[in-house]
Amino acid sequence: MLYLVGLGLSDETDITVKGLEVVKRASRVYLEAYTSILLVNQEVLESYYGRSIMIADREMVESNSDEILRDADKEDVAFCVVGDPFGATTHTDLVLRARELKIPVSTVPNASIMSGIGACGLQLYNFGQTVSMVFFTDTWKPASFYDRIKENRSIGLHTLVLVDIKVKEQSLENMARGRLIYEPPRYMTVGQCASQMLEIEEEKQEGVYTKDSLAIGAARVGGKTEKFVSGTLEELCNQDEALGPPLHSLVLLGKRTHELEHDFAREFAVDKEKWDRIWKADYAQS
Amino acid sequence: MLYLVGLGLSDETDITVKGLEVVKRASRVYLEAYTSILLVNQEVLESYYGRSIMIADREMVESNSDEILRDADKEDVAFCVVGDPFGATTHTDLVLRARELKIPVSTVPNASIMSGIGACGLQLYNFGQTVSMVFFTDTWKPASFYDRIKENRSIGLHTLVLVDIKVKEQSLENMARGRLIYEPPRYMTVGQCASQMLEIEEEKQEGVYTKDSLAIGAARVGGKTEKFVSGTLEELCNQDEALGPPLHSLVLLGKRTHELEHDFAREFAVDKEKWDRIWKADYAQS
Numbered sequence: 001m002l003y004l005v006g007l008g009l010s011d012e013t014d015i016t017v018k019g020l021e022v023v024k025r026a027s028r029v030y031l032e033a034y035t036s037i038l039l040v041n042q043e044v045l046e047s048y049y050g051r052s053i054m055i056a057d058r059e060m061v062e063s064n065s066d067e068i069l070r071d072a073d074k075e076d077v078a079f080c081v082v083g084d085p086f087g088a089t090t091h092t093d094l095v096l097r098a099r100e101l102k103i104p105v106s107t108v109p110n111a112s113i114m115s116g117i118g119a120c121g122l123q124l125y126n127f128g129q130t131v132s133m134v135f136f137t138d139t140w141k142p143a144s145f146y147d148r149i150k151e152n153r154s155i156g157l158h159t160l161v162l163v164d165i166k167v168k169e170q171s172l173e174n175m176a177r178g179r180l181i182y183e184p185p186r187y188m189t190v191g192q193c194a195s196q197m198l199e200i201e202e203e204k205q206e207g208v209y210t211k212d213s214l215a216i217g218a219a220r221v222g223g224k225t226e227k228f229v230s231g232t233l234e235e236l237c238n239q240d241e242a243l244g245p246p247l248h249s250l251v252l253l254g255k256r257t258h259e260l261e262h263d264f265a266r267e268f269a270v271d272k273e274k275w276d277r278i279w280k281a282d283y284a285q286s
Numbered sequence: 287m288l289y290l291v292g293l294g295l296s297d298e299t300d301i302t303v304k305g306l307e308v309v310k311r312a313s314r315v316y317l318e319a320y321t322s323i324l325l326v327n328q329e330v331l332e333s334y335y336g337r338s339i340m341i342a343d344r345e346m347v348e349s350n351s352d353e354i355l356r357d358a359d360k361e362d363v364a365f366c367v368v369g370d371p372f373g374a375t376t377h378t379d380l381v382l383r384a385r386e387l388k389i390p391v392s393t394v395p396n397a398s399i400m401s402g403i404g405a406c407g408l409q410l411y412n413f414g415q416t417v418s419m420v421f422f423t424d425t426w427k428p429a430s431f432y433d434r435i436k437e438n439r440s441i442g443l444h445t446l447v448l449v450d451i452k453v454k455e456q457s458l459e460n461m462a463r464g465r466l467i468y469e470p471p472r473y474m475t476v477g478q479c480a481s482q483m484l485e486i487e488e489e490k491q492e493g494v495y496t497k498d499s500l501a502i503g504a505a506r507v508g509g510k511t512e513k514f515v516s517g518t519l520e521e522l523c524n525q526d527e528a529l530g531p532p533l534h535s536l537v538l539l540g541k542r543t544h545e546l547e548h549d550f551a552r553e554f555a556v557d558k559e560k561w562d563r564i565w566k567a568d569y570a571q572s
Contacts, residue, residue, distance in 0.1 A: 118372025
């Protein structure tokens with residue numbers, strides 16, 4: 001059996017009891033470690049689970065999945081994923097490949113950022129599609145997120161923006177020379193995300209949002225040091241210190257809101273009076 | 287401390303290790319048991335957790351929350367919620383009340399149907415807002431879900447439809463006479479949901495969807511007996527036997543799809559050739 005085991009959002013104790021039983025008895029244990037990370041490292045997990053873990057990087061999952069699936073028709077293989085196993089496309093692919101090989105698959109769900117973000121006080125019912133934000137370079141500024149946000153806002157919905165992480169990336173030079181030297185990991189912050197959003201609005205000028213649009217920055221959702229900061233996009237450009245270490249996410253508010261959402265998120269506001277003023281003018285339902 | 291503890295979707299072993307530790311050491315343990323249910327009963331949970339559990343019904347949570355919060359400034363109270371604690375508005379209210387009373391609050395996230403539904407093979411990125419479907423009566427057929435689905439479909443997105451459960455409901459007669467006699471619990475099925483959807487389309491005639499629109503029925507998501515059936519809304523009106531016991535949910539597909547979604551969900555199709563035909567005509571991205 002191939003088990004897809006969700007690890008949840010934060011540390012080694014976020015695994016479910018069911019998931020822990022699977023990990024303890026599986027023949028091999030993989031950890032998918034390129035679409036998200038926990039707040040603890042591999043050694044902590046190995047010690048807690050009492051198992052050694054093989055790191056499955058993008059190359060292995062996307063090009064060498066048969067190694068992960070080896071003998072999974074006869075024994076149990078645990079493929080562990082931060083959050084919930086069905087957050088990312090890649091894992092759908094793995095399941096389809098398992099089906100081709102007649103390997104049975106079982107899923108152990110867990111918290112995902114897509115539901116855990118509810119802890120910021122915005123109602124999950126009021127969220128539209130989720131978007132991703134990648135690190136811009138001088139020459140590459142993919143802006144498809146902008147159109148998706150436009151769609152969500154056209155019907156009043158909030159947008160969860162998941163931000164980029166770069167692990168095990170090679171510099172162009174090292175890649176060209178075939179040197180297996182990797183850059184230090186990089187995790188996008190709420191500040192970087194907010195300023196890239198404003199950069200694209202500046203360029204497109206479609207008024208999908210402005211520097212005064214309300215948003216919530218989230219850090220380490222579901223962890224003991226979980227932190228939210230709410231304010232305008234402009235304010236959130238400068239709140240990385242308050243938010244602290246990765247992982248970050250950002251929610252851009254839609255205009256279909258509930259009073260409870262105002263009250264709950266006001267607690268986290270950079271400037272509570274400004275929050276109230278903009279909310280009353282632009283977000284309050286009549 | 288008030289702990290909001292997510293229990294996950296299925297049975298007693300879906301609690302996280304962190305959540306189980308909280309439940310074991312809390313002074314009092316409540317179970318919110320009116321917005322969703324697990325597939326196991328209270329006795330199984332009590333025996334597994336080694337704790338007695340107080341059932342918190344709607345009346346208690348909404349009108350008597352101070353009893354739940356009693357002494358939570360001095361001791362630990364665990365408020366357990368099926369799925370993730372922030373799925374429903376009610377729990378936001380409880381947190382706001384705790385803040386007023388200066389009671390610290392901590393959340394233990396878990397799988398929610400809003401992310402667990404990803405196991406049906408549709409990408410979570412392609413979902414719009416979630417809607418709810420209540421049991422219609424002869425005189426009460428609330429159809430706000432229809433406008434929400436229209437919005438989602440106008441931008442190509444899938445819609446998760448969460449279906450009604452009725453627990454601890456009184457008949458009008460018993461309520462009028464003040465008799466605390468409760469009706470047997472009722473859980474809406476995918477078949478009831480699909481036929482109520484078609485009833486409203488028939489009435490509104492806005493062409494938001496038709497009897498040939500593709501959808502996926504889901505039962506007991508995240509559980510060992512998890513089951514999906516995909517097909518047209520008309521087909522799903524008659525698949526309750528195949529789906530089996532509660533809880534059910536339904537996803538109506540949007541037209542912005544990925545080929546992987548087709549392949550994954552085809553496996554569950556009532557009629558695979560029909561699935562392919564309709565997908566090719568109406569859902570495939572050019």
